[in-house]
Amino acid sequence: MNYARFLTATSAARKPSPIRIWTEILSRAPKSVISLATGSPNPNTFPFKTAVITTKQGNTIQFDEEVMKRALQYSPSAGIPELLSWLKQLQVKLHNPPTIHYPSSQGQMDICVTSGSQEGLCKVFEMIINRGDNILLNEPAYSGTLQALLPLGCNIINVPSDGCGIIPDSLKEVLSRWKPEDSKNPQKNTPKCLYTVPNGNNPTGNSLTSDRKKEIYELARKYDFLIIEDDPYYFLQFNKPWTPSFLSMDVDGRVIRADSFSKILSSGLRIGFITGPKPLVERIVLHTQVSTLQTSTFTQLLVAQLLHQWGEEGFLAHVDRVIDFYRNQKDAILAAADKWLSGLAEWHVPTAGMFLWIKVKGIYDVKKMIEEKAIKKEIFFISGSDFYIDSSTPSPYLRASFSLASPEQMDTAFQRLAQLIKESL
Numbered sequence: 279m280n281y282a283r284f285l286t287a288t289s290a291a292r293k294p295s296p297i298r299i300w301t302e303i304l305s306r307a308p309k310s311v312i313s314l315a316t317g318s319p320n321p322n323t324f325p326f327k328t329a330v331i332t333t334k335q336g337n338t339i340q341f342d343e344e345v346m347k348r349a350l351q352y353s354p355s356a357g358i359p360e361l362l363s364w365l366k367q368l369q370v371k372l373h374n375p376p377t378i379h380y381p382s383s384q385g386q387m388d389i390c391v392t393s394g395s396q397e398g399l400c401k402v403f404e405m406i407i408n409r410g411d412n413i414l415l416n417e418p419a420y421s422g423t424l425q426a427l428l429p430l431g432c433n434i435i436n437v438p439s440d441g442c443g444i445i446p447d448s449l450k451e452v453l454s455r456w457k458p459e460d461s462k463n464p465q466k467n468t469p470k471c472l473y474t475v476p477n478g479n480n481p482t483g484n485s486l487t488s489d490r491k492k493e494i495y496e497l498a499r500k501y502d503f504l505i506i507e508d509d510p511y512y513f514l515q516f517n518k519p520w521t522p523s524f525l526s527m528d529v530d531g532r533v534i535r536a537d538s539f540s541k542i543l544s545s546g547l548r549i550g551f552i553t554g555p556k557p558l559v560e561r562i563v564l565h566t567q568v569s570t571l572q573t574s575t576f577t578q579l580l581v582a583q584l585l586h587q588w589g590e591e592g593f594l595a596h597v598d599r600v601i602d603f604y605r606n607q608k609d610a611i612l613a614a615a616d617k618w619l620s621g622l623a624e625w626h627v628p629t630a631g632m633f634l635w636i637k638v639k640g641i642y643d644v645k646k647m648i649e650e651k652a653i654k655k656e657i658f659f660i661s662g663s664d665f666y667i668d669s670s671t672p673s674p675y676l677r678a679s680f681s682l683a684s685p686e687q688m689d690t691a692f693q694r695l696a697q698l699i700k701e702s703l
């Protein structure tokens with residue numbers, strides 16, 4: 279892989295921040311070292327002393343005075359070592375990336391912690407996308423991604439998808455306007471990357487099958503583009519075995535994977551992580567060195583201590599409990615949809631995530647109905663057009679989330695929605 283060809287001028291120009299390097303050295307230095315080097319504030323002046331956090335299982339995570347001082351201090355930009363090592367082991371267990379033992383320059387797997395996966399994705403986009411670059415994604419798409427991409431002035435090419443995600447033949451057709459060797463010629467502007475949410479896609483709830491992923495990966499090799507695998511719903515797959523990730527197939531080091539703890543540990547702690555080839559992860563860390571400096575040390579320590587207490591087995595047992603919750607919620611929303619919306623709307627059964635993507639029959643664009651009338655009936659949904667590159671695109675779809683409402687509330691919501699559809703027809 280020639281990683282240099284993917285970088286924007288801004289990203290390529292990034293150099294390590296000298297004071298951040300010192301933070302890193304200091305974090306590994308023995309206690310005997312006398313440091314007058316960094317500008318770290320003296321934690322003895324901070325108002326917080328200790329913390330005890332109780333988990334729902336009744337265990338405690340204790341920050342004594344020493345740990346608290348560390349929690350309140352600057353830390354390395356890539357993440358604290360004990361969290362990084364835990365995450366690395368997890369990725370090896372779950373994805374066994376072929377790149378794990380590659381030489382660094384040839385795309386060895388690397389990881390960095392980010393303040394939620396969104397922050398990591400935003401930095402990935404800034405790293406590789408120039409104005410006018412061609413980018414592939416499947417519409418409808420997560421609006422957080424669209425709103426990050428659109429200001430960058432790239433040309434977003436929609437790749438048709440269905441209930442099983444991106445259709446490889448359609449991708450082939452999109453790519454057929456180029457020849458594989460065009461990727462060597464910058465003038466040809468071949469697509470730099472394909473972005474997709476492979477499990478429980480937001481908003482459609484659709485998941486890519488393993489066979490499709492293999493075909494898409496082969497096309498990425500042929501036309502030499504990167505794959506950005508945004509997978510916050512990976513841990514919310516309802517059926518086992520979980521579908522193999524793009525990362526698990528990545529023999530070239532061309533996959534940048536965004537993981538999130540938002541849906542399984544906490545969305546407010548803001549912990550996500552990027553896994554990808556070292557030469558690219560290094561660029562993201564250089565960006566962090568001059569933006570957020572690091573993800574909060576306090577939340578990293580809290581999560582690291584929890585994960586070390588649980589071990590991999592305990593973590594996956596927790597994930598299974600979360601999946602059970604969302605599976606029941608999914609069954610409840612489907613039952614409510616069957617009861618009230620049959621004949622009025624259509625939907626696919628999601629196999630992961632927290633969204634039901636509903637197509638209202640006989641209404642060309644549901645925007646007004648959702649954004650004006652539904653609110654009056656005290657039911658909130660997101661209208662489909664919000665997930666399109668051109669948000670003025672009329673859409674008969676709406677997104678219903680089954681994460682927060684109780685089964686009874688979902689039943690009432692769909693009863694009201696059914697009435698609203700009938701009034702709007």
Ligand SMILES: Cc1ncc(COP(=O)(O)O)c(C=O)c1O
Pocket residue numbers: 393394395396397420422475480508510537538539540545549550
């Ligand atoms: C597809 C997708 N990507 C990224 C994110 C951002 O997640 P995080 O909380 O990890 O930043 C979300 C959040 O809903 C999402 O749905």
